[in-house]
Every structure is written in C-alpha cells, then in structure tokens.
Amino acid sequence: MNNHEIDYELFGDDMQFVQVELDPKETVIAEAGSLMMMDDGIKLETVFGDGSSRGSGGLMGKLLGAGKRVLTGESLFMTTFTNEAHGKKHVSFASPYPGKIIPMDLSEMNGKIICQKDAFLAAAKGVSVGIELQRKLGTGFFGGEGFIMQKLEGDGMAFVHAGGTIYKKTLAPGELIRIDTGxxxxxxxxxxYNIELVGGVKTALFGGEGLFLATLRGPGTVWVQSLPFSRLASRVFAAMPQNGGSKGESGLGSMFDFLGGDRD
Incomplete structure (x- = not known):
C-alpha cells in the first residue's frame, strides 16, 4: 500500500458524515470546509494541492498540481489531518448538502476513479487528486459539468459525495447508457465517456433536459445521482418570493400578512 490505510464508519441517512479512524502518524486529506469534528491529538495543516508525493517535482511541481485544482473550481489548498497521539483518533467530515457519501477503495478499481468536479470529500493521504481532460472538444464545450473532471488515483480509500439517491451500475463490454450530464x-x-446532441429541435428546446446527454460505454462501473446540487439550487431559487415563488409556506411571515400585522 502506498496510501495510508484508514478505517472508517458512515453515520446518518440523507445528511451523512464519515468518521475516519487514524492510527498514530496516519493522515487523511480533505477539501477545505468539510471538517465536522476531530479528536484531540490530531494535527491540522494546510498544504498545496493534495499533499501526495506523486510527481511532486519540487516546488514547481507542487504549484502546478495546485494550479490544476483551480481549473476544477476548487481551492489551491487542501487540509491534512494527522494523528500525532499515541492511540487511535477520529476525525469526521460532513456532507455539504442532502445526499450520500460513497466510499471507494481505489485498489479495487484499477487505481483510478473519474468524478464530477465537486464530488470529492476526503481520502487517505497518498491519493492523488488531479484533473481528467476529456479527449474530445465537444465533450469539453457542451458537457454540462465541463470537460475538466476530477481524477482520483492511488490504492487507498476515497470518499465521494453526491445528491439524493445514488445508483451504481456495472456496464458490460459495449453496453451503452445515456445520463443527464448533471x-x-x-x-x-x-x-x-462522450457527449451526444439530443435529437430533434423541439426535444432540445422544450424537452427540459437540455441539449446534450452524457453517453457512457462499458466495460466499467458508473455512479449516478438522483438530485444534482444545481437542480436543487435552481428549484429553491425559483421558489423564492422575490423570484415569483409562492408565499404560502413562509410561516410566520404569512401569518402576519393574514392578520394585517406590522412586522416593524
């Protein structure tokens, strides 16, 4: 094992968090802002990129690796959590919105997973968090989530978060599935992985599914989410009163309006 070998436990259902157990000197890396809680004796440190030694190439290599993360919409920095105590310690990372946390053992997946740019939550130290450039320009310009996706490489545990219910599908060789890009x-x-244009002008303009769909051809495994955060955010935004949404469920505000009360 080149990566730190960590144990973990998932808690919750729709708003999950993962608790990672660290032996002395073991380290886990995570996105900034994902920390929920940690035991005394764990040292927190901010590092460039993912902190892995793979292809570091000195300072310029680290700067290049960190710069690549900016292309995926992430921060230049990540946070490492190292157990500096003598016994086992725990650190927990929380989901950013309702959904599920997917544990992935990269050693069982040929050492590589490609995921959407905001899906990564945490991983054992040594897992490399980089970018995956799609081969075709059409995928890049019209892929919805963009042609720049995150690439997790190594032989340790990684934790990915997604919204709603998660469906795992194993594709047979040559089997094709079409998925909304989000x-x-x-x-x-x-x-x-590729992108295809939705057939028919009416379907594209009025079908509500956008102009393009992701096409994925096996062999391999695919994880699909039922509620992308972008879809959730657009519904919430549309329901806000200032954007034309109903005020009927605004709680005490509606009661004051009904009674003619003065809120000032």
Missing part, C-alpha cells in the same frame, strides 16, 4: 457522479477509468 446526474453523472463518477465512473471507473475504463468507461468510455
């Missing part, structure tokens, strides 16, 4: 969470590195 619903694609992750896939193994052997899946062939």
């Amino acid at each position: 619903c694609l969470v992750a896939m193994t590195g052997d899946v062939d």
